[in-house]
Amino acid sequence: MKLRTSGLVPIPLKDRLSARQSDIWSQSLELEKGRYLSVLAPSGTGKTTLIQSLYGIRRDYEGAIFWGDQNLRTVTEEELAHLRSTQISIIFQDMRLFPDCTAWENLEIKRSLTNTVSPEQVSEWMLQLGIADKKNAPAAQMSYGEQQRLSIIRALLQPFSFLLMDEPFSHLDKRNTRIASGLILSVVQQHNAALLLADLDENDFFPYHQTLQL
Numbered sequence: 534m535k536l537r538t539s540g541l542v543p544i545p546l547k548d549r550l551s552a553r554q555s556d557i558w559s560q561s562l563e564l565e566k567g568r569y570l571s572v573l574a575p576s577g578t579g580k581t582t583l584i585q586s587l588y589g590i591r592r593d594y595e596g597a598i599f600w601g602d603q604n605l606r607t608v609t610e611e612e613l614a615h616l617r618s619t620q621i622s623i624i625f626q627d628m629r630l631f632p633d634c635t636a637w638e639n640l641e642i643k644r645s646l647t648n649t650v651s652p653e654q655v656s657e658w659m660l661q662l663g664i665a666d667k668k669n670a671p672a673a674q675m676s677y678g679e680q681q682r683l684s685i686i687r688a689l690l691q692p693f694s695f696l697l698m699d700e701p702f703s704h705l706d707k708r709n710t711r712i713a714s715g716l717i718l719s720v721v722q723q724h725n726a727a728l729l730l731a732d733l734d735e736n737d738f739f740p741y742h743q744t745l746q747l
């Protein structure tokens with residue numbers, strides 16, 4: 534399966550976009566399994582809009598987004614749910630954890646849906662990312678950096694062919710970013726998945742095949 538966009542333009546950004554060049558807006562974009570794409574964009578230029586449109590959360594755009602032969606605009610809720618649970622995983626900029634659930638519960642809600650990762654593996658990843666001691670803490674009581682590490686692990690608890698990431702390391706220091714990106718890369722490689730990282734500045738978190746300006 535391939536991700537393909539054509540003539541994509543978010544309607545709220547339309548007037549602003551007509552005044553500047555972009556590698557993605559109004560163009561065609563293709564991403565295949567196993568490819569790593571970096572999308573660079575200054576604050577406020579549409580990273581979150583892009584990621585949420587690709588994930589099917591937003592539909593206020595012109596043009597089209599295809600996952601394989603499925604046009605996101607016309608897929609049914611069931612087809613979209615199936616795509617998200619089998620093909621597309623995501624790390625949201627705003628994390629979207631359940632604040633009153635513990636760290637472990639936040640992960641278990643996702644993990645138990647497909648049971649493709651063992652609880653032991655989850656514990657190991659929490660240890661690796663330095664949040665094992667937060668297992669029983671409500672997400673709302675975790676620091677933003679801890680919540681971000683939790684939401685990174687959560688994204689890895691399902692089968693996927695594409696991983697969408699919206700500034701996934703914005704609350705992390707260099708060391709934690711290195712550890713978290715190493716974990717993400719190893720799981721992406723296991724799945725032979727594609728990775729799309731939308732971020733503010735150039736970085737070497739992953740060995741990209743392509744870098745585009747939003």
Ligand SMILES: Nc1ncnc2c1ncn2[C@@H]1O[C@H](COP(=O)(O)OP(=O)(O)OP(=O)(O)O)[C@@H](O)[C@H]1O
Pocket residue numbers: 545546574575576577578579580581582583626733
């Ligand atoms: N539904 C909407 N209606 C009007 N304007 C919107 C809407 N959604 C986003 N915008 C505007 O579009 C621009 C891009 O927003 P977006 O959140 O995608 O940017 P971003 O690149 O992710 O920014 P940041 O790096 O600061 O998180 C912003 O100026 C925002 O105010």
